[in-house]
Amino acid sequence: MPQRLSQWVARIADKAKRRWWIWFLLAVWELVKHRIFARANAYIDLHTGSITVILGFVVSHLESVIVVGFLLGIIVLIFHAYLETRPSRSVVINTPSPPAEALELVDVPHEREVKVPRAGATRKYPRDVFIIQAKKPDLPSTDPNVTYKNKVRVTLTNAIGKEIGVWTPLWESDEVQSQDIPPGSNFRLEGPRGWRIGDWIKDGTTGKDKGYECLKVKPGFTVECWIGLLPPSGQSISERMAKGIPIGIAFFPVKIDGKLYEEPFEI
Numbered sequence: 704m705p706q707r708l709s710q711w712v713a714r715i716a717d718k719a720k721r722r723w724w725i726w727f728l729l730a731v732w733e734l735v736k737h738r739i740f741a742r743a744n745a746y747i748d749l750h751t752g753s754i755t756v757i758l759g760f761v762v763s764h765l766e767s768v769i770v771v772g773f774l775l776g777i778i779v780l781i782f783h784a785y786l787e788t789r790p791s792r793s794v795v796i797n798t799p800s801p802p803a804e805a806l807e808l809v810d811v812p813h814e815r816e817v818k819v820p821r822a823g824a825t826r827k828y829p830r831d832v833f834i835i836q837a838k839k840p841d842l843p844s845t846d847p848n849v850t851y852k853n854k855v856r857v858t859l860t861n862a863i864g865k866e867i868g869v870w871t872p873l874w875e876s877d878e879v880q881s882q883d884i885p886p887g888s889n890f891r892l893e894g895p896r897g898w899r900i901g902d903w904i905k906d907g908t909t910g911k912d913k914g915y916e917c918l919k920v921k922p923g924f925t926v927e928c929w930i931g932l933l934p935p936s937g938q939s940i941s942e943r944m945a946k947g948i949p950i951g952i953a954f955f956p957v958k959i960d961g962k963l964y965e966e967p968f969e970i
Contacts, residue, residue, distance in 0.1 A: 828964045832867060832957055833859035836898070836925060838970055840940045851887045851931030853940060855970055857953065858898060860925040868958035870917040872930065872968075876951025879935045879943075887931035889914040898925045928953075930970075944970075 761768050836858040844852040861867050871888035874881040881887075891912045894902035906913040920926055930953060932940060943950050955966045 826962075826964050828863075828957070828959060828966065830863065832861070832863055832959070832964070832966050833955075833968075834862045835968060836860055838944065840944055841929070842941075843934070843939075851882055851929075853882070853932045853934050854929040855932060855940060855944070855950070856927055856929045857968060857970060858925060858927045859955075859968075861920045861922050863959070864922045865959055866922065867920045868917065869920055869926070870956040871928065872953040872955045874930060874932075874951055874953055879940060879950040880933045882931040882933050888928060889916065890918060890926045890928050891915070892918060892920070893925045893927075898927065903927070928955075 838855070838857050841854040841856065846852075869890070871890065872886070874886040891903045891914060894904050896902035903912040905911065918926070932950075934940065935943075935950075938946075938948075940950060949969050951970055953968050953970055955968065957964050957966050
């Protein structure tokens with residue numbers, strides 16, 4: 704056994720003598736590595752003094768740093784939620800109304816008001832758009848708070864099987880003039896029980912009949928429109944209408960299938 708061990712040691716020594724350069728390279732590598740790492744560490748220490756202090760503080764107070772970071776994160780999330788949920792501020796810009804050809808009626812339920820300027824179309828739809836159910840004047844009002852004291856009302860039913868967008872009318876007459884230009888006018892839309900018993904859509908706030916400057920009328924639905932007029936000389940509006948004497952023509956701008964038309968009705 705000692706002989707075999709001595710032979711093994713002799714072989715190892717012989718191989719080491721023949722490959723001495725390997726040990727030399729290893730020594731050089733260790734020396735270079737030590738110099739490189741030592742210079743790198745010295746450079747970092749020289750230029751990162753404050754960072755070293757901060758890292759040392761973080762390491763020595765790790766629990767406190769975690770708590771402070773958690774609280775800051777909660778504050779950031781609360782502030783972000785506030786910014787996301789605060790009401791937006793709308794900016795109102797006064798711009799001129801678009802031409803009639805550019806008007807687009809908002810797609811809303813038939814009972815909702817739509818604020819759209821009056822159209823100025825001159826075409827007539829190929830068939831009668833509305834059925835005139837009634838034409839009648841109101842008794843002249845003596846209430847000083849009423850602006851339009853002489854009104855005429857016309858009741859119209861959608862007769863074409865399509866949804867119709869309709870605006871308050873323009874007025875033309877040689878003898879009975881409108882109180883304003885364009886005339887003061889408003890619609891009201893029939894309620895669930897129907898216009899024949901005087902049921903009209905109510906304003907949820909006041910409980911009174913809700914007025915519309917323009918609206919969409921579904922097929923078969925009925926609207927009533929009043930027009931504010933000036934009292935004529937001679938026979939009154941009521942006397943003329945009772946005798947079947949026309950007092951003027953109301954031109955209703957309508958929109959059907961995206962196109963504008965003008966529907967005249969003799970009153």
